[in-house]
Amino acid sequence: MSDHNVYHIVPRNGRWAARLQGSPTVSLEADSRSAALEGTEAIVRQLGDGRIVLHGEGGAIESVHTFEQIVDNPNSSWTDALRSAPFLVGMAAVCLVGVGFALRGRR
Numbered sequence: 001m002s003d004h005n006v007y008h009i010v011p012r013n014g015r016w017a018a019r020l021q022g023s024p025t026v027s028l029e030a031d032s033r034s035a036a037l038e039g040t041e042a043i044v045r046q047l048g049d050g051r052i053v054l055h056g057e058g059g060a061i062e063s064v065h066t067f068e069q070i071v072d073n074p075n076s077s078w079t080d081a082l083r084s085a086p087f088l089v090g091m092a093a094v095c096l097v098g099v100g101f102a103l104r105g106r107r
Contacts, residue, residue, distance in 0.1 A: 005050025007043065009036045011057055018043075018052075041065070 006021040016036035018028040027043065030036040037054060044050035048069040056062045081087060 005044060005047050006053065007040045007050065008053045008055060009033065009040055010055045010059065021053075037065075041067070 007018050007027065008021060009016055009018045011017075011033075012026070012029070016030050016033045017026045018030075018036050018040040019026050028036060028039045030039060033054070037052065040052050044052060044067050049067055051067070052065040053061055054063045054065065
């Protein structure tokens with residue numbers, strides 16, 4: 001996750017302002033906090049990844065929204081997915097459950 005795309009949404013003169021962390025200028029200003037969040041989210045998604053720190057009326061941090069870009073690997077194939085650890089662990093679990101059901105009626 002990138003640390004250079006961190007935006008803070010703070011109250012400012014009766015409105016809500018979004019400012020890039022470390023920048024002296026405001027990137028976006030809106031009448032409501034939800035509108036500021038929506039506009040800032042569009043900026044962060046356009047950048048690919050980042051974080052939005054949402055402050056309350058008193059300035060305290062209320063929540064943090066993190067956005068990460070999922071990168072598609074065009075060089076991978078379906079066989080890579082079959083050899084991946086999550087798939088193999090899942091198949092092992094399915095096999096164990098199947099063996100358990102098969103053996104449950106035996107004495």
